Amino acid sequence: MKYKFLDGTEVLLDEGVDNTKFLASFSATQAKEVKKIFTEHGYDIRVVPGSFIKMFNMDAKELHEVSLVLDEIDALGLKDVFNANLGVQVFKRVYLERIKFCMNNNIPFLNKDNTFVRQLDNATDFADYTAAMPINEIKTIQEIEENPAVFNEAKAYVLDEEDKTVKLEIIKMLGQISSEASDPTLTAVLSNIYTNLDSVIASDNKNYHFMGIRHLVENAFQGEIDPAMQSVFDTKVLPLFPQEGIERGI
Amino acid sequence: MKFLEKFGFNKKDIETLKENSTNNLIKELEAHKKLVVKNLEYLNDLGVTNLVEIFIYYHDMFLMDNSNFEEIFNKYEPASLVEKLAKDVRIMEYL
Numbered sequence: 001m002k003y004k005f006l007d008g009t010e011v012l013l014d015e016g017v018d019n020t021k022f023l024a025s026f027s028a029t030q031a032k033e034v035k036k037i038f039t040e041h042g043y044d045i046r047v048v049p050g051s052f053i054k055m056f057n058m059d060a061k062e063l064h065e066v067s068l069v070l071d072e073i074d075a076l077g078l079k080d081v082f083n084a085n086l087g088v089q090v091f092k093r094v095y096l097e098r099i100k101f102c103m104n105n106n107i108p109f110l111n112k113d114n115t116f117v118r119q120l121d122n123a124t125d126f127a128d129y130t131a132a133m134p135i136n137e138i139k140t141i142q143e144i145e146e147n148p149a150v151f152n153e154a155k156a157y158v159l160d161e162e163d164k165t166v167k168l169e170i171i172k173m174l175g176q177i178s179s180e181a182s183d184p185t186l187t188a189v190l191s192n193i194y195t196n197l198d199s200v201i202a203s204d205n206k207n208y209h210f211m212g213i214r215h216l217v218e219n220a221f222q223g224e225i226d227p228a229m230q231s232v233f234d235t236k237v238l239p240l241f242p243q244e245g246i247e248r249g250i
Numbered sequence: 251m252k253f254l255e256k257f258g259f260n261k262k263d264i265e266t267l268k269e270n271s272t273n274n275l276i277k278e279l280e281a282h283k284k285l286v287v288k289n290l291e292y293l294n295d296l297g298v299t300n301l302v303e304i305f306i307y308y309h310d311m312f313l314m315d316n317s318n319f320e321e322i323f324n325k326y327e328p329a330s331l332v333e334k335l336a337k338d339v340r341i342m343e344y345l
Contacts, residue, residue, distance in 0.1 A: 020314075020318075023313075024310040053310070062273060089270045122262045
């Protein structure tokens with residue numbers, strides 16, 4: 001069913017959704033601009049869930065902030081993940097900052113089905129979730145800002161769009177075991193892989209076209225590894241990546 | 251949003267609600283709180299067990315006229331409706 005805002009902007013709702021339920025946003029003043037910024041950033045919003053109609057009811061200040069968030073999501077290479085998780089909250093600055101914190105500290109933020117973990121939904125649950133990490137492994141924003149050379153080491157390895165797609169695919173696959181993040185050994189294994197992933201992909205010279213992505217994960221797992229970590233890597237991580245590589249259509 | 255506390259909303263829930271909304275809608279909820287409360291009471295009396303979750307994602311629906319709001323739900327057998335809503339809040343869109 002079509003949903004038409006007062007300013008003439010139209011979107012389609014999922015089959016079977018009655019648009020009269022969401023008339024609270026009918027007179028949204030920025031609907032046209034909201035549709036424009038999402039479309040310009042490559043989001044498919046031809047058909048949206050009813051719960052997303054509120055998004056069109058943003059004011060100008062919120063719209064500006066969302067525009068900046070969309071730019072940053074692009075820069076992080078996470079657009080596809082967000083496109084699959086359309087919702088009002090996920091495009092809020094505070095939500096993105098929680099995801100960035102997870103990324104910087106190698107804390108899983110995706111479920112097996114590539115939806116965002118519920119612990120991102122509010123500050124209290126997020127604090128509990130990240131508190132499970134050993135305190136001395138958590139990097140504060142100040143540390144990241146004071147030591148850009150250290151934390152930008154990964155950024156020195158430039159990934160093109162294709163590389164970013166491969167990286168995201170690996171992160172999604174690893175996300176299947178993120179529900180076990182309370183296991184400290186698994187956390188250490190995932191942290192090790194994430195730390196080295198950019199450099200391994202960048203230096204692979206796109207051999208992943210022929211060899212698949214399993215070898216990238218094998219090469220990313222390096223450095224200080226104890227037998228417990230090796231065992232977890234062999235039994236929980238490697239089985240996620242088939243031996244012959246994955247058909248990616250790249 | 252203090253009026254939500256009597257329906258079991260705590261500080262964390264209200265924070266999540268605000269993150270799932272817009273400035274305009276929060277203002278509307280406050281401006282029409284009597285109507286919103288009436289619609290919340292209807293679902294509460296029906297025995298809905300995940301009222302907080304429903305409101306967080308679908309609070310704009312609670313700005314509907316009360317009789318239209320009730321009409322959405324009173325087509326269904328209450329116990330079955332409550333069970334289905336608890337299982338997946340997204341059926342709110344398809345009722």
